[in-house]
Amino acid sequence: PAGLYFVATPIGNARDITLRGLDILASADVLAAEDTRSLRRLMEIHGIPLGDRPLISYHDHNGDRARPRLLAALAEGQSVAYASEAGTPLIADPGFDLSRVAAAEGHLVTSAPGPSAVATALTIAGLPTDRFLFAGFLPNTQSARRKALAELGQTKATLVFYESPKRLAAMLADAAESIGPDRNAAVCRELTKKFEEVRHGTLAELADQYADATVKGEIVVLIDRGSSTNISETDVTQALEEALVSMSV
Numbered sequence: 657p658a659g660l661y662f663v664a665t666p667i668g669n670a671r672d673i674t675l676r677g678l679d680i681l682a683s684a685d686v687l688a689a690e691d692t693r694s695l696r697r698l699m700e701i702h703g704i705p706l707g708d709r710p711l712i713s714y715h716d717h718n719g720d721r722a723r724p725r726l727l728a729a730l731a732e733g734q735s736v737a738y739a740s741e742a743g744t745p746l747i748a749d750p751g752f753d754l755s756r757v758a759a760a761e762g763h764l765v766t767s768a769p770g771p772s773a774v775a776t777a778l779t780i781a782g783l784p785t786d787r788f789l790f791a792g793f794l795p796n797t798q799s800a801r802r803k804a805l806a807e808l809g810q811t812k813a814t815l816v817f818y819e820s821p822k823r824l825a826a827m828l829a830d831a832a833e834s835i836g837p838d839r840n841a842a843v844c845r846e847l848t849k850k851f852e853e854v855r856h857g858t859l860a861e862l863a864d865q866y867a868d869a870t871v872k873g874e875i876v877v878l879i880d881r882g883s884s885t886n887i888s889e890t891d892v893t894q895a896l897e898e899a900l901v902s903m904s905v
């Protein structure tokens with residue numbers, strides 16, 4: 657039926673796409689993608705011909721120009737399938753405006769759910785999953801990053817960040833500094849791929865491990881919530897210092 661179909665695509669292993677996702681890619685009247693080459697490749701791998709259907713590029717930089725064409729197709733009663741370069745659309749990826757406007761114009765907006773690095777990382781990181789806060793990518797400048805980390809560190813939920821390999825060491829060092837060296841964390845790298853790896857440790861341990869390492873691949877960093885019952889050494893030292901200062905006044 658007519659409507660906008662968000663299709664989740666693999667985050668590494670090409671076989672991580674649902675049967676329904678493939679059906680939608682095979683049958684939609686119009687295809688749209690953040691990266692048309694990767695969608696083409698995925699369809700080739702799964703033997704889905706594009707035929708003479710349009711494959712429209714839709715990403716952060718051309719969204720305003722490309723959106724009217726997709727909305728026009730919806731208005732004509734066509735089905736439009738949209739895929740990110742990898743994973744679930746809208747999760748640290750384009751698609752929000754398209755989803756919002758299509759729904760506001762009364763079109764069916766639906767999703768063929770599938771992989772996302774957030775859920776994949778949470779599943780294997782060994783940190784609590786009952787409450788989590790997906791914080792996406794941190795700001796680029798160190799001062800903004802530290803401020804964001806200090807604020808987020810107060811949240812009573814597992815924090816989930818997307819991070820680049822180049823910035824990982826700096827991010828972990830900033831997190832150890834702003835949130836506390838003893839907070840538990842995990843670094844998940846290359847999920848669903850050949851060199852998938854999960855490292856557990858405190859922020860200080862992980863910052864130390866990655867300090868001089870050359871890291872490659874895609875990364876999710878998870879940080880445990882602070883626990884009021886689990887008083888860290890830093891907390892004790894700080895409390896002692898404060899007590900001494902107040903005594904000396």
Ligand code: SAM
Nearest residue numbers: 667743744747749772773818819846847874875
């Ligand atoms: N929409 C995607 C999703 O649902 O996960 C995320 C897109 S975002 C632009 C790309 C970031 O997601 C990467 O920089 C990395 O932090 C994370 N990511 C994506 N695939 C990953 C993988 N296989 N392993 C670890 N992290 C991954």
